[in-house]
Amino acid sequence: MNQMKPNSMLSINNLTVDVEGKTILHGLNLEVGKGEVHAIMGPNGSGKSTLSHTLSGRDGYHVTAGEALLDGEDLLSLETEERAHRGVFLAMQYPVELPGVNNMTFMRESLNAVRRARGDEELDAVAFIKLVRAKAAEVKLDPKLLKRDVNSGFSGGEKKRNEILQMALLEPRLAILDETDSGLDIDALRIVADGINALRSPDRSIILITHYQRLLDYIEPDFVHVLSEGRIVRSGDKQLALKLEEQGYGWITGEAAA
Amino acid sequence: MITLEKQHSWFERQLAAGSAQSLQSTPQWLKLVREDAIAAATQLPVHNRQHEAWRYTSIEGLLRTSFAGDEQAHQQNQAAVDDLLPQSLDSYRIVLVNGQFNTQLSTCGDLPPGVKLESLRTALATDSDLLATWFGNIANHSESIFSALNTALINDGFFIHIDQDIELQRPIEVIYLHLSEDQQFMMHPRNLVVLQPGAKATLVERFVGAAESSYFHNNLTEISLQQNAVLKHYRLQDESRDAWHLSSIYVDQQSHSDYQGVTLAFGGAWARTEYHLDFDHEHATCGLSGLYTVGDKQLTDFHLTVKHRVADCRSREQFKGILYGEGRAVFDGHILVDKDAQRSDAQLSNDNLMLTRNAEVDTKPQLEIYADDVKCSHGTTIGRLDPQQLFYMRSRGIDEATARNMLCQGFAAEIIDQIDLQPLREHATERLVDSLNRNSQPEAGR
Numbered sequence: 117m118n119q120m121k122p123n124s125m126l127s128i129n130n131l132t133v134d135v136e137g138k139t140i141l142h143g144l145n146l147e148v149g150k151g152e153v154h155a156i157m158g159p160n161g162s163g164k165s166t167l168s169h170t171l172s173g174r175d176g177y178h179v180t181a182g183e184a185l186l187d188g189e190d191l192l193s194l195e196t197e198e199r200a201h202r203g204v205f206l207a208m209q210y211p212v213e214l215p216g217v218n219n220m221t222f223m224r225e226s227l228n229a230v231r232r233a234r235g236d237e238e239l240d241a242v243a244f245i246k247l248v249r250a251k252a253a254e255v256k257l258d259p260k261l262l263k264r265d266v267n268s269g270f271s272g273g274e275k276k277r278n279e280i281l282q283m284a285l286l287e288p289r290l291a292i293l294d295e296t297d298s299g300l301d302i303d304a305l306r307i308v309a310d311g312i313n314a315l316r317s318p319d320r321s322i323i324l325i326t327h328y329q330r331l332l333d334y335i336e337p338d339f340v341h342v343l344s345e346g347r348i349v350r351s352g353d354k355q356l357a358l359k360l361e362e363q364g365y366g367w368i369t370g371e372a373a374a
Numbered sequence: 375m376i377t378l379e380k381q382h383s384w385f386e387r388q389l390a391a392g393s394a395q396s397l398q399s400t401p402q403w404l405k406l407v408r409e410d411a412i413a414a415a416t417q418l419p420v421h422n423r424q425h426e427a428w429r430y431t432s433i434e435g436l437l438r439t440s441f442a443g444d445e446q447a448h449q450q451n452q453a454a455v456d457d458l459l460p461q462s463l464d465s466y467r468i469v470l471v472n473g474q475f476n477t478q479l480s481t482c483g484d485l486p487p488g489v490k491l492e493s494l495r496t497a498l499a500t501d502s503d504l505l506a507t508w509f510g511n512i513a514n515h516s517e518s519i520f521s522a523l524n525t526a527l528i529n530d531g532f533f534i535h536i537d538q539d540i541e542l543q544r545p546i547e548v549i550y551l552h553l554s555e556d557q558q559f560m561m562h563p564r565n566l567v568v569l570q571p572g573a574k575a576t577l578v579e580r581f582v583g584a585a586e587s588s589y590f591h592n593n594l595t596e597i598s599l600q601q602n603a604v605l606k607h608y609r610l611q612d613e614s615r616d617a618w619h620l621s622s623i624y625v626d627q628q629s630h631s632d633y634q635g636v637t638l639a640f641g642g643a644w645a646r647t648e649y650h651l652d653f654d655h656e657h658a659t660c661g662l663s664g665l666y667t668v669g670d671k672q673l674t675d676f677h678l679t680v681k682h683r684v685a686d687c688r689s690r691e692q693f694k695g696i697l698y699g700e701g702r703a704v705f706d707g708h709i710l711v712d713k714d715a716q717r718s719d720a721q722l723s724n725d726n727l728m729l730t731r732n733a734e735v736d737t738k739p740q741l742e743i744y745a746d747d748v749k750c751s752h753g754t755t756i757g758r759l760d761p762q763q764l765f766y767m768r769s770r771g772i773d774e775a776t777a778r779n780m781l782c783q784g785f786a787a788e789i790i791d792q793i794d795l796q797p798l799r800e801h802a803t804e805r806l807v808d809s810l811n812r813n814s815q816p817e818a819g820r
Contacts, residue, residue, distance in 0.1 A: 221780075226772055230771040
């Protein structure tokens, strides 16, 4: 078992997860310190999304062994919403559309739920509108989208920006960005990356889950990990990502299998 | 089991119980209409599972109950009545307490010229000839034993008549308040709405029952829209959870008229709404929509019959239901397009959100088309809340019960948003939330 680092935010030890009776994560270990940005890369089917869904408490992901501690607290025994209250945020690969649910109402409900849990006062409608408008401008989200139903009919880029806006509002301690770059063209990617970079802070840790090195040109990670068959098989700095870009995953996953 | 004999004897008993309170001195034309209805009732087939209109909606409970007339029922104490009265709109208002027109609570004195809004009793006394022109021409008294009973036992109701080209700025609001203590009583409000050519109005009907009051409310409304007339008709059914409720709405539309009906049904133990609409004149349009929530010991039924008999008319029907507990809903939407009704444009949909396994909906959208140049579609869905949506919301810190309610409200919004009176829309949303909260209590932590 890993020794928890003194500046630890998230400490994952021997995490083993089954999905539909099949083991996807095989004893995964990961230490994420405060303020660090970790990139987790890996081929399709290596368990990247399983990791993000397990950390956020999605149904159907059965933890059979191991633990994940957030600030020393057992994260995996908490309900999904409680994890959000503790400061876990998952930006989804495919943000869900909520027809009939107004975007502004949704975000206010969300922010106030988190504020209540933290013992902060709820924001009234006026204060909230002011805040959300300012944050929307920062992530270059068309303010008209605030009045629409959540993600309904949004373009791929708009959905991702809407995720980053929620992240900016909720000010999480641990943000997990699941394939945030997927489906984005270069311009949209730059805007989203700028939004994420603006949220980097010594108190906030970020896990970037990505298939491609491309995102890391815009968001420079402190650490890069390669996930293969449910384990982290190699860790390094951003040079590792560049090498993966050149040589693919074969040399690592082959090595791991050997 | 329902037999013809049981049905007849129930009808006769209610007729006997109600006739003492029904109108005594009536004009000759009304006497004839009533006699006709009574005669027709005896010819009706039994309303059981073999009868298509009653296939999924059993009237057994009704036939087991003998209702009293409303003699005592309207002698309620004023405080209880005031307590039940919902926050009124800025409107011309008629209040019927247990089916009886209540002068004190009604505010229909200060009407613009050319607009009549009065109780049916008053109209019979003062506008009998005008009433006779329209009354009974639109409805079918022998649709069921209930339309026959309504006609036979007419007691009160309302009459609206708006002259040509008058556009009423404030809505007309009709509030039905129902309170009973130990007696199960019945009332049969009879309503008539006539909009002369080019007239425009908004009518709001609100049905409110005191908790645990048991009664049978059986209204019948005839609506005639002359050329280019426009009526928006909002109905909020919020009866006691121990009540039987039947609304039968008959609409007759002249060319280029527009009828928009929205019914929200939250209450009642057994509640049925029937819309009967015939297009006999070209270029008329109608929109019927509805929202229902049903839980334990509730059955809510919508029956729509829209007949495109002539060319170039447009109809839209959109109904949505939220079912929980052991709630039961019935939807039967029938659109007929006759062979001469070319270029008819009709759309019908019914979507149901099932929050529990034990809820049941019987839905039957039907298009019957004999013309060859038409644009028609129908569809029905039955689904549950999407776990991905719930997860998404919870991952943003929103607890499960709140997330479920927000999604249900989102589902319902499409119907509620069709109400363009803000205070009524807000009230409807509150009632929806109440109804959802009632549901989420036992479901929480599931």
